[in-house]
Every structure is written in C-alpha cells, then in structure tokens.
Amino acid sequence: SQQGEEDPQALSIQEGENxxxxxxxxxxxxxxxxxxxxxxxxxxxxxxxxxxxxxxxxGRLRVTLDTSKKSSSLLITxxxxxxxxxxxCAISNFxxxxxTFGTGTRLTIIP
Amino acid sequence: NAGVTQTPxxxxxxxxxxxxxxCAQDMNHEYMSWYRQDPGMGLRLIHYSVGAGITDQGxxxxxxxxxxxxxxxxxxxxxxxxxxxxSVYFCASSSWRGQETQYFGPGTRLLVL
Numbered sequence: 775s776q777q778g779e780e781d782p783q784a785l786s787i788q789e790g791e792n793x794x795x796x797x798x799x800x801x802x803x804x805x806x807x808x809x810x811x812x813x814x815x816x817x818x819x820x821x822x823x824x825x826x827x828x829x830x831x832x833g834r835l836r837v838t839l840d841t842s843k844k845s846s847s848l849l850i851t852x853x854x855x856x857x858x859x860x861x862x863c864a865i866s867n868f869x870x871x872x873x874t875f876g877t878g879t880r881l882t883i884i885p
Numbered sequence: 886n887a888g889v890t891q892t893p894x895x896x897x898x899x900x901x902x903x904x905x906x907x908c909a910q911d912m913n914h915e916y917m918s919w920y921r922q923d924p925g926m927g928l929r930l931i932h933y934s935v936g937a938g939i940t941d942q943g944x945x946x947x948x949x950x951x952x953x954x955x956x957x958x959x960x961x962x963x964x965x966x967x968x969x970x971x972s973v974y975f976c977a978s979s980s981w982r983g984q985e986t987q988y989f990g991p992g993t994r995l996l997v998l
Contacts, residue, residue: 871983
C-alpha cells in the first residue's frame with residue numbers, strides 16, 4: 775500500500791507547547807498534504823508540500839519533507855485548545871488522480 | 886459559496902435496501918471524489934470523477950455506483966446495503982486534479998442494520 779502512516783497515533787500536550795507529528799510513506803510522491811479533522815466534521819486542508827520542496831510554513835504550522843527518508847513532519851507551535859483534532863497526511867503519486875490518506879494522529883491539547 | 890454539501894447527514898438502512906448519497910459543489914470544480922472513513926482505517930477512496938461524464942474506481946468500489954452528469958453533482962449509490970457499509974462517507978472536490986487540495990463536505994453517517 776502507498777498509504778502514509780502517521781506517528782504517533784495519539785498525542786496529548788499542554789496548551790502552549792509545540793506538537794509534532796510524523797508521516798512516513800513507501801513510494802515516490804508528487805506531493806504530500808496535511809489535513810485536520812475536528813470531531814464529527816469533514817477534513818480541512820492545511821498545507822500542501824511538493825516533492826521538490828523541503829519546508830513550508832503557514833501561520834503556526836511548519837511542514838517538512840525529506841524525500842530521501844520518505845517522511846514528513848507537521849509542527850504546530852504554541853498549541854491552543856482549538857488545535858484539538860485528528861491530523862491526516864495524504865500522498866499523491868505521479869500518474870494518477872488519487873490521494874491516499876493515512877490513519878491519522880489524534881491530538882489533544884490540555885488547557 | 887456553500888462549498889461542498891452532502892445530504893443526508895445521517896441515515897439508517899436495513900440490509901438489502903438501496904439509497905443515494907447526494908453531493909454537490911458550487912465551486913465549478915472538475916474533480917470530485919467519494920471516501921469512506923472507518924475507525925482506525927483512515928479515509929479510503931471509493932470512486933472519483935475528473936469531469937462530467939467520466940468516473941473511475943478507487944480503492945474500495947465494490948457495492949457502490951456513481952455517475953457524473955453535471956459538474957456540480959456527484960451522487961453515490963448503494964445498490965444493496967450491507968452492514969459492512971456502515972461508515973461515514975465524505976465527498977470532496979478539487980479545482981484542478983485529484984492530486985491537489987481537496988475540499989471536503991461535512992459527511993454522511995450511514996448505519997446499516
């Protein structure tokens with residue numbers, strides 16, 4: 775399977791701390807995306823990073839991509855209670871029209 | 886813009902019944918897709934469409950049919966519901982290609998008894 779695998783499966787941190795979650799994959803990719811899902815809601819796109827990029831930022835989010843290790847990380851700085859959600863990575867490969875999602879990291883921010 | 890809308894929000898079916906999950910988008914997106922989400926499984930692609938009149942199978946297409954007669958609508962049909970189809974179903978769309986940013990609907994929670 776070309777599915778991305780997130781690590782850890784669950785993470786609990788204190789509000790104000792930084793949260794880091796990782797995604798590993800098996801094959802060459804076109805791009806890698808991160809999505810957030812609040813409980814009972816649809817997924818919301820956070821960041822897309824292409825295979826020729828190494829780092830991208832969006833507000834308190836920083837995504838890195840290491841194609842040699844086939845891995846990506848999502849860093850959320852200065853976490854807030856509203857960041858409590860599940861976070862998914864999704865990978866796309868050249869030559870098809872599909873995104874393949876991982877199983878997600880459940881992040882809990884403790885006030 | 887309403888974005889991606891899905892109806893119904895929740896549905897209970899008996900085994901063997903059929904139904905159609907509706908999905909519509911008002912962003913003039915060419916690409917639309919259906920996923921199912923099960924606990925511990927992440928999202929799995931059921932069917933997708935790269936434009937009106939064009940559909941293709943995803944990872945788990947068995948038991949589901951789709952059609953795309955307009956750019957806006959992409960209904961998902963369950964032909965004969967089975968308990969294994971109990972899941973949360975998400976529709977998504979993308980402005981260009983399936984590999985780019987996806988915009989998700991709020992989901993339909995389906996329970997098959």
